[in-house]
Amino acid sequence: xxxxxxxxxxxxxxxxxxxxxxxxxxxxxxxxxxxxxxxxxxxxxxxxxxxxxxxxxxxxxxxxxxxxxxxxxxxxxxxxxxxxxxxxxxxxxxxxxxxxxxxxxxxxxxxxxxxxxxxxxxxxxxxxxxxxxxxxxxxxxxxxxxxxxxxxxxxxxxxxxxxxxxxxxxxxxxxxxxxxxxxxxxxxxxxxxxxxxxxxxxxxxxxxxxxxxxxxxxxxxxxxxxxxxxxxxxxxxxx
DNA sequence: AACTCTCTCAACCGCCTTAGG
DNA sequence: ACCTAAGGCGGTTGAGAGAGT
Numbered sequence: 001x002x003x004x005x006x007x008x009x010x011x012x013x014x015x016x017x018x019x020x021x022x023x024x025x026x027x028x029x030x031x032x033x034x035x036x037x038x039x040x041x042x043x044x045x046x047x048x049x050x051x052x053x054x055x056x057x058x059x060x061x062x063x064x065x066x067x068x069x070x071x072x073x074x075x076x077x078x079x080x081x082x083x084x085x086x087x088x089x090x091x092x093x094x095x096x097x098x099x100x101x102x103x104x105x106x107x108x109x110x111x112x113x114x115x116x117x118x119x120x121x122x123x124x125x126x127x128x129x130x131x132x133x134x135x136x137x138x139x140x141x142x143x144x145x146x147x148x149x150x151x152x153x154x155x156x157x158x159x160x161x162x163x164x165x166x167x168x169x170x171x172x173x174x175x176x177x178x179x180x181x182x183x184x185x186x187x188x189x190x191x192x193x194x195x196x197x198x199x200x201x202x203x204x205x206x207x208x209x210x211x212x213x214x215x216x217x218x219x220x221x222x223x224x225x226x227x228x229x230x231x232x233x234x235x236x237x238x239x
Numbered sequence: 240a241a242c243t244c245t246c247t248c249a250a251c252c253g254c255c256t257t258a259g260g
Numbered sequence: 261a262c263c264t265a266a267g268g269c270g271g272t273t274g275a276g277a278g279a280g281t
Contacts, residue, residue, distance in 0.1 A: 015249075015275080037266060053267075054250065089269060104270075105248050 012046045016055055020045055024052055025060055058101045065097025069106055077103060078111060082125040 012020070027043035033056065035042075036049035045052060058064075069077070073095055080091045088100035088107075095103065107122075115122040 013251075035266090048251090050252090050267085051250075057268095058249075086270065100269075101249075109247055 010046060011040075011048050011051075013051075016047075016059075020047065021055070021060060024056060028056060028060075054101075058099045063097055064099065069098075069110075073098070074106075074111060077107060078115070078125070081107065081111075081122075 016024075023043050023045055024039075027039065027045075031042070036053040038049070039045070039052050040047045040049055043052070047055075076095060077091060080094055084090050086104075088104040092098050092100040092103045112122045115125075119128045120126070121128050
């Protein structure tokens with residue numbers, strides 16, 4: 001049995017009160033970040049150290065940028081997600097003032113659905129849609145149809161059960177997919193004129209010489225990532 | 240007005256990684 | 261080299277707000 005990270009008894013859980021926030025802010029202002037394990041006791045908080053850390057990082061830190069994501073931030077998230085996957089902390093690291101939790105939530109509640117609606121698989125950023133062959137009997141087929149059942153793979157790739165909206169999309173997708181040919185034999189989606197015209201602010205990806213490695217535990221440098229971004233075939237959105 | 244459904248996001252959980260002895 | 265504690269991360273949950281009926 002793994003030891004719990006802190007004593008469960010006597011610790012508060014759930015939403016933080018103003019007083020708790022203030023105690024945490026005051027303590028960190030005086031002593032700085034770190035030593036999360038011992039912080040709650042020292043600060044007079046009945047909270048788990050991890051909870052304090054999370055509260056500070058995700059909410060109380062003075063440099064946090066709150067409010068809606070801007071268009072360029074959203075585009076950057078999509079682009080970085082295409083390359084890094086669900087490495088939220090890495091992605092958030094490229095968005096000043098944003099936290100990994102915020103980016104993750106925004107991805108799950110907004111971007112993911114948006115991509116699905118656009119016929120893009122949010123897991124691999126590939127287009128799901130193909131143009132159905134002209135067929136008078138199937139004129140009503142949605143153009144957002146998927147190929148090779150890849151839309152249903154979206155959910156196969158995630159542990160979370162389908163929510164109702166996704167369910168509907170998935171249902172429509174598989175319905176449509178059933179009347180369409182496999183991507184490999186049909187016209188390639190790459191032939192589509194999918195100029196979605198989302199301009200990407202290139203400067204935000206500029207990489208300085210000698211920049212530290214971006215991915216923990218790997219040899220991938222920021223420059224390599226930038227190169228990969230340029231060659232990534234899945235990033236149709238930003239071509 | 241009351242109820243139900245859906246969505247958002249703060250917070251928690253547990254695993255993995257890292258640092259220090 | 262190994263062990264342990266602490267930090268960090270991504271996945272998941274659930275409360276609350278807002279929309280719909």
